[in-house]
Amino acid sequence: MMNLKHKRCTLNDIAELSGVSKTTVSMVLNGRADEFRIKAETRQKILSIAQQHHYRANIYAKALQAQRTNTIGLVIPDFSNFGFAQTSKILERLCRNNGLQLIISCSDEQPQQEAKAIENLLERQIDLLITTPTQQSKRCYPHLDTLPSLQLDRVIKDADHVPYVITDDQSAVAEMVSGMIEKHQLSEFHYLGGLLQLTPSEARLQGFKCGLQQAGLPLQADWIHHRDYRAESGYIMMQQLLQHAGRLPQAIFVASYGLLVGVLRFLNEHQLLNQLSSRQLHLATFDDYELLNCLPFNINSIRQNHEQIANQLFASILNLLDKKPSENKIIPAELCWRDQ
Secondary structure, X not given: XXXXXXXXXXXXXXXXXXXXXXXXXXXXXXXXXXXXXXXXXXXXXXHHHHHHOOOOOXXXXXXXXXXXXXXXXXXXXXXXXXXXHHHHHHHHHHHHHOOOEEEEEEOOXXXXXXXXXXXXXXXXXXXXXXXXXXXXXXXXXXXHHOOOEEEEOOOOOOOOOOOEEEEOHHHHHHHXXXXXXXXXXXXXXXXXXXXXXXXXXHHHHHHHHHHHHXXXXXXXXXXXXXXXXXXXXXXXXXXXXXXXHOOOOOEEEEOOHHHHHHHHHHHHHOOXXXXXXXXXXXXEEEEOOHHHHHXXXXXXXXXXXXXXXXXXXXHHHXXXXXXXXXXXXXXXXXXXXXXX
């Protein structure tokens, strides 16, 4: 009797143990026994042996036969970013529940790391790749011409043929800024943003400018500040803003929750959080976390609809896998007013 205790059971092993051909074994395990009129006795014997020896199909062999791996790749810029984490979690569940495997990797906002992550996923013979691109030229992404692809949150401007799913950042920021100006009769409003070359950064800044215009508040050049999206950059921009003006401004819009963390750390270290409590400083941020509901002062925020984003991504995945066209989708965001 063959000893399979310390080795993986194969089709050849089952064929030898059951006394039939490898082809017969394959037909039974692939549910085609009736089609090829394989006797019930033989079928049962093969299935029993397969179960006894914990047979598992070779997914790569099956993929080669089907010309599809049912594997989707996703490269996001930051695992710790709540928005990307939420979208990834929902999308992974949708894929898993529908027979697809989602493999998630991270670029850390570094083009070289992103290129390596994409290369590793392509080596796994994925069927489709979703990226949140760190660069703005399709020349940096040669896979776009050979593999079905989607863009999440960001758009490569010269890759018109690659569908995307993004949030309507500009409209949400404009409504938030104009609403705060009108409510609090503001005469100044500062903007702290990051990585201006990225399309969401451009959209949020444009939304800020539109909000000022809608409220009739002329933009001053020194109201706009940019670095990257790290918390440390929020701290530094806040420090520079205070040093330049010699005081806190009336209002600040922060383009990401990561920057907000740095701003709050600066205010806390310099005993300035009371300015928020007394509403001498008005603060708003893009991105929303439950923690904002628990603070002793009010910070307005813009919440992305991660459920809808993930569902739309999944619908686009199914379309592209079936070789159907997929349209670009711009998902509305929700304004969370806390200073009412």
